[in-house]
Amino acid sequence: DENGYLVIKNLISGEDIERFRNEFAKICKKEIQVPGLIIMRDVAIAKSEFVPDQKAVTKIQDFQEDEELFRYCTMPQILKYVECFTGPNIMAMHTMLINKPPDSGKKSSRHPMHQDLHYFPFRPADLIVCAWTAMEQIDRSNGCLVVLPGTHKGSLKQHDYPDWEGGVNKMYHGVRDYNKNLPRVHLVMEKGDTVFFHPLLIHGSGMNRTQGFRKAISCHYASADCHYIEVKGTSQENIEKEVAEIAQKKYGVSTPITLKDTWMIRGRLVKGERTNL
Ligand SMILES: CCCCCCCCCCCCCCCCC(=O)SCCNC(=O)CCNC(=O)[C@H](O)C(C)(C)COP(=O)(O)OP(=O)(O)OC[C@H]1O[C@@H](n2cnc3c(N)ncnc32)[C@H](O)[C@@H]1OP(=O)(O)O
Numbered sequence: 372d373e374n375g376y377l378v379i380k381n382l383i384s385g386e387d388i389e390r391f392r393n394e395f396a397k398i399c400k401k402e403i404q405v406p407g408l409i410i411m412r413d414v415a416i417a418k419s420e421f422v423p424d425q426k427a428v429t430k431i432q433d434f435q436e437d438e439e440l441f442r443y444c445t446m447p448q449i450l451k452y453v454e455c456f457t458g459p460n461i462m463a464m465h466t467m468l469i470n471k472p473p474d475s476g477k478k479s480s481r482h483p484m485h486q487d488l489h490y491f492p493f494r495p496a497d498l499i500v501c502a503w504t505a506m507e508q509i510d511r512s513n514g515c516l517v518v519l520p521g522t523h524k525g526s527l528k529q530h531d532y533p534d535w536e537g538g539v540n541k542m543y544h545g546v547r548d549y550n551k552n553l554p555r556v557h558l559v560m561e562k563g564d565t566v567f568f569h570p571l572l573i574h575g576s577g578m579n580r581t582q583g584f585r586k587a588i589s590c591h592y593a594s595a596d597c598h599y600i601e602v603k604g605t606s607q608e609n610i611e612k613e614v615a616e617i618a619q620k621k622y623g624v625s626t627p628i629t630l631k632d633t634w635m636i637r638g639r640l641v642k643g644e645r646t647n648l
Pocket residue numbers: 409410411412413414417418432465487490539540541542543544614617618621632633636637
């Protein structure tokens with residue numbers, strides 16, 4: 372209620388994390404093809420020659436069709452907390468495994484300060500929560516999450532690409548103006564620790580100054596009782612445009628796609644009944 376986030380220590384076992392790591396490695400080596408999966412490479416290496424290795428993969432998204440990784444989204448020890456926010460009808464809306472690379476020297480490994488709600492055309496915000504689990508020790512050296520406690524009590528802000536000199540990853544929009552004097556908290560987490568946070572909480576992650584690939588796995592949950600909203604004419608119009616362009620390119624469709632369509636396709640029920648979303 373006060374801070375907009377809650378860290379639970381040691382929620383996921385080392386054994387489970389090892390299984391997620393192995394599955395991720397197989398995906399990177401192209402031993403497995405996952406329908407719908409989005410593989411992102413850091414902007415600094417986007418145009419370099421492709422090597423099928425985890426060194427070339429910054430983030431995978433939408434692993435809802437990968438049984439092993441999607442197990443993360445259904446774990447009872449996570450859903451126990453999620454249900455406190457969403458109630459009994461729970462949808463896993465967005466899945467990610469983030470493999471933050473050693474910074475290329477251009478600071479492109481940073482994730483600018485943002486609110487995840489910017490990407491979501493469903494409401495109410497209070498019935499949405501993210502679970503994010505550290506897959507190893509994560510601190511300021513390898514780019515931990517940075518949060519501005521209490522900012523979940525504010526509203527959704529305008530997001531745009533930050534004007535960073537070294538380039539910014541596709542769709543890494545940041546809050547245009549936020550109060551730079553607000554206290555930042557660096558979430559230092561150990562392997563298996565899990566943070567649950569509100570979709571309006573302003574957060575980002577710093578540069579990875581180590582030689583390792585910093586890993587975290589996450590899922591955004593929403594109550595199936597949420598409703599979709601029309602984002603035309605709102606600050607979210609810019610992200611709808613980008614997502615629609617990517618979805619159209621990826622699936623080769625010519626009919627217009629809305630932000631809502633992309634979420635209806637990706638969302639999966641994990642508990643209760645699929646009512647609205
Ligand atoms: C059912 C439909 C699903 C459609 C889904 C669409 C994506 C949905 C995203 C929703 C996000 C919700 C998130 C909530 C949490 C907050 C975040 O995570 S914010 C960050 C979100 N960022 C992304 O989601 C990036 C997703 N990545 C991609 O879509 C792709 O990786 C890609 C960047 C479009 C690259 O596609 P790919 O086909 O692999 O790449 P290429 O063909 O090699 O390159 C095409 C073109 O793009 C340039 N490029 C490649 N990588 C990057 C990059 N990281 N940043 C900037 N530009 C990049 C590349 O250079 C090529 O450029 P060119 O000029 O055309 O040559």
